[in-house]
Amino acid sequence: MKLALAAGLSLCLAPMALAEENGNHWEYEGAHGPAHWAEISHDYQSCAGTEQSPIDLNGYAVQAAINPPAVYWRNAAVTDVQNNGHTFQVALDNAGKIVIDGVDYNFLQFHFHSGSEHTLNGQRYPLEVHLVHQSADGRLAVIGVLFQRGASNPLLDQLIDVMPGNVGHARPTMSVNLNDFLPGEWESYRYQGSLTTPPCSEIVSWTVFEHPLTASADQFAVFETIFPHSYRPVQPTNRRFVLHTN
Numbered sequence: 270m271k272l273a274l275a276a277g278l279s280l281c282l283a284p285m286a287l288a289e290e291n292g293n294h295w296e297y298e299g300a301h302g303p304a305h306w307a308e309i310s311h312d313y314q315s316c317a318g319t320e321q322s323p324i325d326l327n328g329y330a331v332q333a334a335i336n337p338p339a340v341y342w343r344n345a346a347v348t349d350v351q352n353n354g355h356t357f358q359v360a361l362d363n364a365g366k367i368v369i370d371g372v373d374y375n376f377l378q379f380h381f382h383s384g385s386e387h388t389l390n391g392q393r394y395p396l397e398v399h400l401v402h403q404s405a406d407g408r409l410a411v412i413g414v415l416f417q418r419g420a421s422n423p424l425l426d427q428l429i430d431v432m433p434g435n436v437g438h439a440r441p442t443m444s445v446n447l448n449d450f451l452p453g454e455w456e457s458y459r460y461q462g463s464l465t466t467p468p469c470s471e472i473v474s475w476t477v478f479e480h481p482l483t484a485s486a487d488q489f490a491v492f493e494t495i496f497p498h499s500y501r502p503v504q505p506t507n508r509r510f511v512l513h514t515n
């Protein structure tokens with residue numbers, strides 16, 4: 270089990286480098302699209318599992334006295350920006366941690382999906398950022414924040430400036446404060462799910478904020494041009510509980 274988790278994680282962090290070099294190429298559409306991920310490789314079997322992400326977040330969620338993640342983020346230097354062919358991903362130096370139900374999860378990386386992966390009452394938003402954190406035993410806690418059309422987002426502008434247009438890495442001189450991704454209001458959904466890309470490992474505690482941030486149509490267009498339709502369709506909730514802060 271430990272091995273499987275470790276393998277899943279490394280694939281998650283560098284999908285092009287590891288999984289795809291073995292011919293396990295996946296895409297968001299067509300013959301290698303989401304409906305076929307589980308058939309592409311034995312390593313991707315979890316993609317046909319029963320606790321998959323993303324899901325639609327809606328009025329069926331259970332109102333519960335859950336706490337939002339306790340956030341201990343700090344301004345941190347960017348150590349890597351990457352276009353991995355599926356998404357734009359950013360790594361930071363020592364950016365801090367979150368604590369959920371007494372468990373520490375250290376920040377790993379954030380990346381974007383265009384349009385959003387989680388939908389709210391069936392509505393898809395233009396963009397979603399995933400802030401990925403990892404516990405000492407290898408489990409993940411991901412915070413999802415949605416973007417709706419409105420005022421331009423200053424942090425997105427800085428990131429767009431350094432986003433590689435083609436597959437590759439860069440190390441720009443800049444810092445990011447993850448707190449700039451937090452909406453002003455903290456109502457959120459919590460559920461147990463998976464990575465939303467192969468290998469789809471079911472090791473993720475998801476927190477998705479209900480209140481979106483804003484970004485401009487021009488900003489959405491940059492993501493949509495470089496990473497068009499980079500979201501997995503919503504998956505069945507099955508027997509899971511989706512909790513909503515009350």
Ligand SMILES: [Zn+2]
Binds near residue numbers: 380381382399465
């Ligand atoms: Zn993601």
